[in-house]
Amino acid sequence: MESRDWIRDGIRAVAGGVLAIPLAILNIPLFVLFVVSLVLTPVLGLGLVLLPLVTMLIRARADLARRLGAGFGVPAARPYRPRPERSPVGSLRRYRWLMTDPATWRDLAWLLPGTVTGLVLGVLSLAVPLYGIQGILLLPLWIWLGTGNYGYGMIWPIDTLGEGFLSLPQGALILAIGIAAAPYLRWVDAHVNRFFLGPTRNAELRLRVSELTVTRADTVDAQAAELRRIERDLHDGAQARLVALGMTIGLAEEMVGSDPETARKLLAEARETSSTALVELRHLVRGIHPPVLAxxxxxxxxxxxxxxxxxxxxxxxxxxxxxxxxxxxxxxxxxxxxxxxxxxxxxxxxxxxxxxxxxxxxxxxxxxxxxxxxxxxxxxxxxxxxxxxxxxxxxxxxxxxxxxxxxxxxxxxxxxxxxxxxxxxxxx
CATH class of the missing domain: 3.30.565.10 (Histidine kinase-like ATPase, C-terminal domain)
Incomplete structure (x- = not known):
């Protein structure tokens, strides 16, 4: 891998760590809202309206985590069951759909662990490069301030000019380590998220069945369209030529005795028509399976x-x-x-x-x-x-x-x- 590639990936991972911090904090109010909505369900039916709304917010947050994980090579499919038709917010059918979906509870179980891993790994992704940048900048700041007391109380104190020069390679090394390690920290976070948010074995089978149903329907439609195309090409092309060929040969048969010259012309025309029909049939067959491919x-x-x-x-x-x-x-x-x-x-x-x-x-x-x-x-x-x-x-x-x-x-x-x-x- 070229140097610019790992630097680019590392910077992108550091940016992902910065984004992960507020997103991890967002998990906490979402968890609280879900619990409150669940408690309010028996109270005047408020949960029938609040809980589906909060659940959809949690799913949106989980979808964002899946997309971010896919960006670091850890894809996770959406495991949710298909939404029932004619199920507006506040309906008992929609409430039952959400509450009986195992993925809803897996999302809920992920919120708090996702908060911990998101915060810890996000802070690490950001803190190490910042610490390296601080080491690089300390010498110019120390010289600019012109005082040996600049480093007092800092994480990386500098008391002499020699320590300032020493901070440059140390800071560069720590910055490089932070940039190089950031993608792996994002990878670990994505794996933790996929553990909770990815589909279970049963969900994978259900998604596979749905996918096969769609692809089978598309294949049937494509085959039907192909058959219609073949029928149309035969009807408009080769079939019309063959009908004209038969009529021409019939006329030639009638005129062989009375007008042989015209009959010969009709037979020559029939030969040209048969050649044209053969060419059209070859083009039609080539569209089905080209001979060069075979x-x-x-x-x-x-x-x-x-x-x-x-x-x-x-x-x-x-x-x-x-x-x-x-x-x-x-x-x-x-x-x-x-x-x-x-x-x-x-x-x-x-x-x-x-x-x-x-x-x-x-x-x-x-x-x-x-x-x-x-x-x-x-x-x-x-x-x-x-x-x-x-x-x-x-x-x-x-x-x-x-x-x-x-x-x-x-x-x-x-x-x-x-x-x-x-x-x-x-x-x-």
Whole structure:
């Protein structure tokens, strides 16, 4: 890791420690409000209104802790049960939903321990670097004040000029230690939070079932849309050509005896129509599963795709073998859709595709130097990629700031089905 990386991460962790202190203090009034609301539940039904409101505040605070933990490499999924429909604040149904959710009580159990760990680790994250900064600044202050009594009563006293010079390397060392240790302190705090706020085994199974339900519905919808597209292309293209072909051949049969010259012209027209229909059928089949993908695998298909683009596109691949046909097809069309978006919308001069496989995950990264500003909510292309990958538990991460560059990172869990026989290398 480069020096600027650990310095940047350390400063970010110190800032996280500063933020953790007031957030940890906030846990205490939230805990008190929850207990008071729980006590007031039998009193005129006040708890039916107060307790759900306080619980939602606690959940918002817990969600913030989860997001902060994810920023330091400790993600934690939301374990809450789905909210029932038609359950306004103050309704018995909403109250029962919150009170019977185990995650509500796990959030409550986290508030006080989260206060202790947040305060202790936050103060440590801030105090050590500040102590190092104090050591660095003492010599200039000592010289500026021009007195040997400046350090009286300070944590780091200086009585002589020699002690002042000695404080500089000591302060720099302590500052470096504080910056280097801050990410680990944030990591420990995030793990403590995840212990309470992360989903239990049963909650993970429930979330997994919900996710599979959504992805299955998306897959069914995508398959239905694909079938409709195929039917429409057949009806408007090859089917119409074949109907016209049959009519032309029928006319030629009727005119063979009376007008052979016209019959020959009709047969020539029928031959051209059959060729056109064959081309359309080939394009339709290529849209279902490209022959180049079946013949050359994912790497070769992506290289062939890049060669057909109007902008220079380099391809780097480290794929040691073939994947199952559905996985290769999903990966190919995902990359193809991203490259199509680049040519249509980005005004890029260059693009790059990287493919590699590690730890049973196929990684795909597509970059361009275009205008940026891509937004999945702004069209169906990127959302379609997400749905296509989600059917295989895949993910897509988009980074596209205004002005570029745009980087689309896709991951697809899969294992190799067969080793690669003829390796290829280089770029397109």
């Amino acid at each position: 013949e050359r695998g994912l790497e070769g298909a992506v290289r062939a795709l890049a060669m057909a683009l109007p902008i220079p596109t380099s391809v780097g691949a480290a794929v040691p073998g073939r994947f199952d046909t559905p996985v290769e097809s999903a990966a190919y069309f995902a990359v193809a859709e991203v490259l199509a978006n680049i040519t249509r919308h980005s005004f890029a001069r260059n693009a790059e595709v990287q493919l590699w496989h590690s730890d049973d995950v196929l990684h795909m990264r597509v970059c361009d130097d275009g205008l940026g500003g891509a937004d999945p909510a702004g069209g169906t292309g990127l959302r379609g990629i997400e749905r296509r990958l989600a059917a295989f538990d895949g993910t897509m991460i988009l980074s596209s700031p205004p002005g570029g560059p745009t980087v689309v990172t896709m991951e697809l869990p899969c294992a190799l089905s067969s080793p690669r026989i003829s390796p290829s290398s280089g770029t397109v």
